[in-house]
């Protein structure tokens with residue numbers, strides 16, 4: 001990677017398999033600190049698996065993962081997962097209200113959200129404050145995605161992992177979330193790793209990008225590489241996505 | 244009951260056999276196997292019990308109870324094959340329930356420490372504990388599978404394994420205890436408990452039979468609660484590793 005960047009997360013020769021099937025193969029590369037990196041690639045490429053390794057929900061079979069230049073295993077799992085927050089692809093909810101879900105990261109620490117904090121987070125992701133008392137059963141897919149992002153932000157992570165958070169949103173909501181991500185990145189200097197199928201989004205919002213295919217990283221660099229890819233595989237992927 | 248009368252009870256086996264044959268239910272073989280097995284098993288138990296009761300030896304009592312626990316463990320453990328070390332977890336649970344209940348019964352002089360009492364009550368306690376273990380394990384393994392994303396969510400937000408599995412665990416404990424509690428609510432209204440009926444037929448005073456039945460029912464409440472809770476808290480940690488990750492390939 002470009003030496004101008006300091007890595008927030010670094011992968012060194014990381015491999016991961018499930019039941020003998022190799023899902024990530026010798027991944028090496030960095031996610032620059034304080035930047036927005038998009039992670040693109042076809043379905044089944046291993047993007048979600050890679051984020052789960054960063055959040056330490058999974059451990060590699062071989063290779064090392066460094067978070068802020070410390071090996072991931074040097075952190076307490078709980079401490080790490082608050083530092084490296086993740087919004088899961090399926091946006092799972094615990095049963096109850098939106099408020100219960102927003103309070104969850106604090107409930108787990110036997111704390112309560114400060115007055116007005118939950119409502120503010122909700123407004124940040126583009127939902128009205130009266131959603132707080134809504135039962136999550138009555139939320140649409142897109143609304144769940146928004147609650148899921150807000151919930152991840154409660155821990156104030158230094159590194160934010162977002163898995164396809166805008167895929168089920170309409171264009172307006174997508175824009176709101178994009179603006180929010182940029183705002184979080186600029187205001188708090190949060191490093192963001194963002195899985196997206198939307199290459200236009202990768203170009204306009206992301207500073208840096210990783211292209212993955214079949215468990216391998218086939219290209220990393222400034223987002224502009226997606227405009228006129230040199231790598232043949234990337235070119236075909238970009239062309240396929242544009243159609 | 245005379246041997247002739249006993250033989251005539253086979254009429255009750257003949258009826259389902261005829262029904263199965265004419266309606267092509269395909270249950271003939273199972274019915275016959277079940278009949279033969281119950282005859283052999285119960286006769287064997289009858290002779291063994293007679294022998295143990297006559298001997299009044301602590302060693303034989305201990306042997307009988309151990310055998311019951313072994314068989315019950317073997318039966319229940321199959322339902323939790325996906326949980327590491329489930330066999331000893333079930334065994335420890337059954338032993339705890341048995342020691343606890345007999346300890347209270349004998350310790351407080353509620354029942355006399357004779358072979359009759361110890362073995363019959365142990366049979367009921369261990370049998371029920373086994374059923375509870377099966378109900379719990381069935382429910383718990385499916386709760387864990389069905390709510391894997393919820394578990395993963397809580398871990399991803401910095402929750403501990405215990406927090407991540409808490410709801411599934413509580414739901415499974417509750418669900419497995421419900422049949423025991425519900426059956427006690429209607430007891431006596433619809434059907435008389437088998438043990439009580441047996442005592443009454445054998446000529447016992449109904450009031451005494453009822454007293455004994457109450458003792459057994461309360462005993463089974465403890466059995467149910469202790470079995471589910473203990474097995475639950477022994478089982479959940481094996482679903483995770485030291486790094487607080489949910490083990491997928493259990």
Ligand SMILES: Nc1ncnc2c1ncn2[C@@H]1O[C@H](COP(=O)(O)OP(=O)(O)OP(=O)(O)O)[C@@H](O)[C@H]1O
Pocket residue numbers: 018023041042043044045046047048049050089491
């Ligand atoms: N628990 C699992 N058991 C077996 N295979 C799995 C499991 N999780 C992921 N895989 C496999 O690993 C590969 C990568 O999956 P992953 O979810 O990381 O892909 P992805 O790039 O996020 O795809 P998508 O864009 O569809 O979300 C896929 O082939 C998937 O089938």
Ligand SMILES: [Mg+2]
Pocket residue numbers: 047048049089163
């Ligand atoms: Mg994915």
